[in-house]
Each structure stands twice: as structure tokens, then as C-alpha cells.
Amino acid sequence: MPSANLAAELLLMHLLHQERAFLYTHPDLDLSDQQVDSYFRLISERSSGRPTQYITGHQEFWGLDFEVNPAVLIPRPETEHVVEAVLDLIAQQKLSGEACCRIVDVGTGSGCIALALASELPRASLFAADISSAALEVAVRNAARLGMGERVEFIEGDLLAPFLEPESPGAFDFVVSNPPYVARAERESVQREVRDFEPRIAWGDLEQGEEVYGRLFPQALRALKPGGHVAVEIGYKMKDAVLGLLKTGWVETKVLPDLAGIPRVITARKSG
Helix, strand or coil, X not given: CCCHHHHHHHHHHHHHCCCXXXXXXXXXXXXXXXXXXXXXXHHHHHHCCCXXXXXXXXXXXXXXXXXXXXXXXXXXXXXXXXXXXXXXXXXXXXXXXXXXXXXXXXXXXXXXXXXXXXXXXXXXXXXXXXXXXXXHHHHHHHHHXXXXXXCEEEEECCCCHHHCCCCCCCCEEEEEEXXXXXXXXHHHHCCHHHHHHCCHHHHEEECCCCHHHHHHHHHHHHHEXXXXXXXXXXXXCCHHHHHXXXXXXXXXXXXXXXXXXXXXXXXXXXXX
């Protein structure tokens, strides 16, 4: 979440409908009494714990501006490593952005991963699923706002269930996901802003944090073409548990750290 100073700055930008540069080039700007009252109402709302992004309705991800509201998890910078991992795998396979690979984003939320990939891969076929119809409404609006309304097909469903029809196995080159992975025992260690304001279905509160991967990976084996890849974000200290779920049917498993050196993304290739 933004620091106090940054949050105050973002809220002022939101109030004035101006960019940051405007604030610094107009340090002596006088606010009207009405603007002052409105600004302090925003500050009070933030002081209650409500995330700045839900107040402003926006969050940047991969250089793109996303609408966010309490129906979706707020995109985090560390999730950009999932996008990077997929792009690196495509580059290693000498598939360019012109290649027509098929990618599905599971638990898409705001659509941030799917739309970031769509912005980089103009010829890819992209699908995105979420169990929440309210989240999908936000994702569809984001796709339209970003001029990519025709690039991603959004589908309601639990994990990969909508794509596992018996007559069409092995349809995808990539399964990507930032799934809910917070275990119930870790709930109190989650930031207040997340615990009290972001949708629990999107961040976890599961019996075991790794259980979602235990459901996703077998489905991914069915949904992927031979040689296809899975790329998932993982939680802090989850590396060994998640790797333990990738022993059968998977090869070339890799763990990728975030900028703080914390294991953040795991990729694996379907054998065969």
C-alpha cells in the first residue's frame, strides 16, 4: 500500500483530476473551501483503513491504468513477475509476439495479468476466468478502457473448469495465475487493508494456503498442450509446498524471486 505521504499525494491528484507534475509545478495553488472539505473527507476515509486505490478507483500495473473496486484484488507490483516469466518463456521458445499462442489467466480479478500480456502479445489468443461475476465486470470494463475489449475472452467459472470439456483437452500453451493463497492460520498476519477491505475470495483464508495449487495443477495438466507451461505467483514461504505439488507430469520447474529476493513465481512445463 502507498506510504502516508504518497497516499496523501494520490488523493490530492484524485481530487483535482491532475497528474503529479501539476502538484509540483503549482505549489502555491489555493484550494476552495469545498475542495479542502472534500480532501479531508478523503483523508478520513483512508485513515479508516480503506485502501487508497479503492478511494481513487485506480491502480497502475505494467504501465497500464486499471479500474479497481472492492470486487477485485488490488494489483501489486510483484505480480508483474508473472507477466515477465511468461514473456521470458515465450522468448526462450523463440515465439515472438506475432506467434498465436493460447494463454488462460485463472482468477483474473481486475484482468491485470491477461491485459498486460495482451498488450505485449498482439497475436496471442487470451482467455481469463474468475469465479466472481462482479470481478469479471471490472475486468471487462478494463479491457474496454484499454482498447483491448476484443483481445481477451472473459469467462465465469471455478479455476479451469470452464475449459475442461472432454472433447477439447490440451488447448493452451500457458496457464497463468495469481490465485488466493493465504492460509487461515495466517489471516491475522495479513495487512489490515487487505484483511478488512479486499475480497477474501481473491486472497485466501483457506484451510491450507497451497490447496488452491493442488486443485489448479491437475487441471492445468489437462488444459495444456504437451510442452505447455504453468506460471503462478506464490506466497511467502510457500516455495517447498508448491514445488511438492509439481512432481508428477511436470518438468523444468523453476522458482523466480521478486526484487526483494523472495521466491515469488514458479513455472513448470508439462512433460510429453
